[in-house]
Amino acid sequence: MLCKRTLLRVLCLLFITVSTAASATDTASLPAVWTVQEAVGFALDNSPDVRIALQRIKGAQAAVVAAQSAYYPSIGLSAGYGRTNNPMYSFGNILNQGQFTQDIDFNNPGTSDNLNMTGSVQYRFYNGGSDEAGVRAARAGEQATHFEQQAIYSRLGFEVVKSFYSIVQAEENVQARESALKAIEVSLQAAKARFDAGDLLKADLLNLEVQKSRAAENLILARHGLELVRRGFLNLLGLKQGSAEIDTAQQARQAVPEKPTYEQRPELTRLNALLEAAEAKVRKARGGYYPSADLFGSYQVDKGFEFDEGSGNSWMAGVKVNYNLFNGHRTSAEVNRATAELAEIREQRQKLELAFNYEIEQASLAFKQAEERLQVTKKMVEQAVESGRLSRERFKEGVTLASDLIEVENRLTDARVHNLMAKAARRIAIADLRRAAGLSQFE
Secondary structure: OHHHHHHHHHHHHHHHHHHHHHHHHHHHHOOOOEOHHHHHHHHHHHOHHHHHHHHHHHHHHHHHHHHHHHHOOEEEEEEEEEEEOOHHHHHHHHHHOOOOOOOOOOOOOOOEEEEEEEEEEEEEEEOOOHHHHHHHHHHHHHHHHHHHHHHHHHHHHHHHHHHHHHHHHHHHHHHHHHHHHHHHHHHHHHHHHHHHOOOOOHHHHHHHHHHHHHHHHHHHHHHHHHHHHHHHHHHHOOOOOOOOOEOOOOOOOOOOOOOOOOOOOHHHHHHHHHHHHHHHHHHHHHHHHOOEEEEEEEEEEEEOOOOOOOEEEEEEEEEEEEOOOOOOOHHHHHHHHHHHHHHHHHHHHHHHHHHHHHHHHHHHHHHHHHHHHHHHHHHHHHHHHHHHHHHHHHHHOOOOOHHHHHHHHHHHHHHHHHHHHHHHHHHHHHHHHHHHOOOOOOO
């Protein structure tokens, strides 16, 4: 009993050690600091959405193989053993086994048994083009799944870039809030010195204390926002945990499309493939109006044990033509349904083109607006920095009121935050413009 417990403990420790080592290896394989290109590449390899798309591609490929099976013959083998005293079946067994004699009573041939083994081949060489249309529909469906994967790549790549630059913005926002808090603390020290010297009112000192509390609260909110965007970043990468530290020094430049159009959008090419599949399905449904023709052949072995040496072999081959004169309007209903699906996809394509054209215009305007905002906010920061410096000097000298200093500090913080937002908006606008044009995020 003791040996068993010892062995169990050793196995448990070994399992824990291996599991810990595997986890350490997985964590070690992740970058400690992410560049935007590394993040996009990792997301495209590990996102659940991408893995779902890959499974859909496998399913579509299997559908193609299933459709192509119509081009091959059907081959079957069967075997069975039975005993009977039914006159018709018993007489048939006797004939198949080659045991017929003139003294057999047709009405009562007696009990017979039979071991039957049959091999058969059947090949449909014509069915009104239905098989060819089915294969075309399956291949077009497979192409649609590939384009769907490209669409997922496009959306996911944009979301990762957007999340990356949101982290950049959030980190710089934290820095701006920290700078604002430090500036208020410096001004508060000067205010306390003036208050101790009797050169500042208690109300002004309290106003600066309140402003310091507000700056501290804004810093807490900024840090919380940074943690949220980092968590969203890891979620896009398909990670439950890990480091969300980013490398802002190696940000890859993204070229701005000169004349963006939506013709390269994978969603549109996917719909074109679905349109081709729908047209093939209409042709497949119309195949029900045509006859079908089959070649068939079989070889049969019969062996009996009731009669000595009872056995016989036979074969059969021929051509069979089938034509359905009436099936309750089933064929016409299938044609109507396939035609309706085709018309629906055509309308979806037109709707998608209108939506993509609007996205191009929207992304172009967003980029133009971000460019203009960046220029304006840059000047705002320069002016606010200089104004803040002068106001602090004047406040130390007792020339400026505390309320005026607070207002100047607020304007400086707002100018920095707006400038950071404009920088992030420009980068995100470029990424969105590339997505809207059907381009990858990085060349």
